[in-house]
Amino acid sequence: MIFFLVCSLFTASDAKVYIDITAPAFRKLPLSISHTGPDEAKEVAEIVKNDLDFTGIFHLTDPDILGAEITVKIDAAVSEIIKTDVLVFDLIKNEEILSKRYTASKSILRALSHSISNDIFKVITGKDGIFRTRLAYTVNSSDKKGLYIMDWDGYNPVRVVAKGLTLSQSWSHDSQYLVYSSERDRNWGIYSLDLEKYKETMLFSGKSLNLVGGISPNGLIAFSSSKDGSPEIYVMNIDGSNHRKLIKSFGIDVSPVFSPDGSQIAFVSDRGGSPQIYIMDADGARLRRLTFEGSYNTSPMWSPDGKWIVFVGRKDGNNHIFMIKFDGSDLRQLTEKGNNENPTLSPDGMFIAFDSDRDGSKGIYLMSINGERQKRITPKDIKAMNPKWSPYHI
Amino acid sequence: MKYSRSIGKEPSLLRIVLVSVILHLIFVAMVTIPTKPKTRDYRPFSVKLVGPIEKYETGTIIQPPVEIKSKEIVKKVTIIEKATTPKVVKPIPQPKADMEVEIAKEAERLRAITKLAKTLEQEKNVAKEIERLRAISKLTKTLEQEKKREIQIRKERTIGTPKSAEVTGAAGESEDIVFYEDIIRQKIWGYWVHPNHNISGLETIISVIIRKNGEIKVREVEKSSGDLLFDRSAIKAISKANPLPPPPDGEMEIGLRFIP
Structure with missing residues (x-):
């Protein structure tokens, strides 16, 4: 299992020896979080702990016991506003890596805490944290129907659209717009909601079923429409102008999503007899089939690096979340229990949100990209589904 | 349709592999058995x-x-x-x-x-x-x-x-050095831990000086992996392996290449 690659190289110029060291052991980074001040300090510390713990990178240790490599000290003072001083010390490098004061109104204590998590994550890993990102999702419980937005950890749910039945929402890349399909007066229209001005605009409408897929980095909306018979793939501009058909077939083509660079589209088609995932160039050229395993594969989503496609596949009568490499290799199953659908990836590609009925009622769950740490984040009495992860900045 | 066809093809390949394995085994047996009576x-x-x-x-x-x-x-x-x-x-x-x-x-x-x-x-x-x-x-x-x-x-x-002096004892010294490099590799590897599974394709090269008494001094990060956590794990392994046994030929400078 463990092996060395023994290979010393002598370079001709200075004859300097290079020693290869391979295959590190896996161990979480021990980190301790301590807090001083009123109850709010403890609250902040708990939120930061939960955030960092869920990444799977850190092992949170007791601050009173030695062993941490990184220590976080949170000191809060509360009056009208909450002032929080955060000090992060790296015991291996023996240096202070973060010292920052955060000030905010008490009402947004959670957002302040997530900002602290983001900064700690950044100084340790060099990567942006996703702790301030949010999830857009739909609720189907009788009196609470509508389109909602909540924090990535399930807190602060807010209903943004209550009219009609909404479906298949998608974030624009600048997080300014939420584009979704909604049934109004027996017509399925495509709408966009400006989250800054809180203004809804209708982009496309007709007697047919029109469902939003994904939005490209340069603001092209891909959607499926059955206005000419069976559902086919279309694109249009973010303002609803210039809609055009991309690809024709006799079967059903739905769920088009752009690759992160906008050059390709993955979608679902039953042209081969069963619903399978296909990929084509953004102009409709070079069509190829991605999935061959099983007879039902839907809901494709690209990983942020464009190397993987996460999707829903049916296995033994249940729907599960799978991922497969962009070239069709390395298929992996990520869920085991119940029906699991509508996967969406965090902008750093580390987590997947999805809905599942494994605990009876439909709810939204999170897990890491390798299927570990699956947990429900919406309450059991609310039928929540179809999560879509926002971009980093919101 | 394509799926079922591909399934039909697979067993024939397996059969071919099995038959070839059996034939190989028979051949090997034929070669080895007659030597015993001698x-x-x-x-x-x-x-x-x-x-x-x-x-x-x-x-x-x-x-x-x-x-x-x-x-x-x-x-x-x-x-x-x-x-x-x-x-x-x-x-x-x-x-x-x-x-x-x-x-x-x-x-x-x-x-x-x-x-x-x-x-x-x-x-x-x-x-x-x-x-x-x-x-x-x-x-x-x-x-x-x-x-x-x-x-x-x-x-x-x-x-x-x-x-x-170098010329006369060349053979012995180089053996010592190879042995010493093995010690370095083993000791630093023993301390190398990383908190993330997903690290394929990364590489960090750190240039270090090993003093006469075995003390390691990091001279520079010759090549960063671009991943802060990965670089950190390499530096941590070096600092935990410090000090090493004294090198055979006095102070030396080496490059440590960390690859998952």
Whole structure:
């Protein structure tokens, strides 16, 4: 299992020896979080702990016991506003890596805490944290129907659209717009909601079923429409102008999503007899089939690096979340229990949100990209589904 | 449709692989089995021992004494074999019958004679072999010298003018260094832990100086992986492995390349 690659190289110029060291052991980074001040300090510390713990990178240790490599000290003072001083010390490098004061109104204590998590994550890993990102999702419980937005950890749910039945929402890349399909007066229209001005605009409408897929980095909306018979793939501009058909077939083509660079589209088609995932160039050229395993594969989503496609596949009568490499290799199953659908990836590609009925009622769950740490984040009495992860900045 | 077709093809490939594996196994068995009987070939040796004593004094033991076939001798043969073989285990067993004593004596005599003959032959052979070995050793020595010269020439080309001390002990020193590099590799690897599984394709090279007393000093990050956590894990492994045992040739500078 463990092996060395023994290979010393002598370079001709200075004859300097290079020693290869391979295959590190896996161990979480021990980190301790301590807090001083009123109850709010403890609250902040708990939120930061939960955030960092869920990444799977850190092992949170007791601050009173030695062993941490990184220590976080949170000191809060509360009056009208909450002032929080955060000090992060790296015991291996023996240096202070973060010292920052955060000030905010008490009402947004959670957002302040997530900002602290983001900064700690950044100084340790060099990567942006996703702790301030949010999830857009739909609720189907009788009196609470509508389109909602909540924090990535399930807190602060807010209903943004209550009219009609909404479906298949998608974030624009600048997080300014939420584009979704909604049934109004027996017509399925495509709408966009400006989250800054809180203004809804209708982009496309007709007697047919029109469902939003994904939005490209340069603001092209891909959607499926059955206005000419069976559902086919279309694109249009973010303002609803210039809609055009991309690809024709006799079967059903739905769920088009752009690759992160906008050059390709993955979608679902039953042209081969069963619903399978296909990929084509953004102009409709070079069509190829991605999935061959099983007879039902839907809901494709690209990983942020464009190397993987996460999707829903049916296995033994249940729907599960799978991922497969962009070239069709390395298929992996990520869920085991119940029906699991509508996967969406965090902008750093580390987590997947999805809905599942494994605990009876439909709810939204999170897990890491390798299927570990699956947990429900919406309450059991609310039928929540179809999560879509926002971009980093919101 | 495509899916089912692909399933139909797979078993045929498997069959081919299985058949080829079986054929290989049979072939290997055919090659290895005939070699075994050779080792059981100890019969002629037992006959040598019983050969008439006076006739074959001069060492022509190899001739099989098949002509004498009296019952006694046949008996002797069997008895000698029985008597002599346990002798190795039990050093001085007192034989009860006179016959056995005589037989034992005869056997001892025989052995002495065969030993003498063998030693004579062996001496001759040994002399020959020594000559051969000498020739071989001369050859190898010259080859080694040539190799050493080549190495020296290479060193001169790469480093410039070598010091005389380095040249004389070149072979021993390089072995020491290889052994020392192994120690470095093992020790730093023992401390290398990373909190993330997803690290394929990363590479960090850190240049370090190892002082005379084994203390490691990080000189520079020669190549960063671009991943802060990965670089950190490498530096942590080095700092935890500090100090190393003293290097064999005093202070040295090496590059440590961390690759998952």
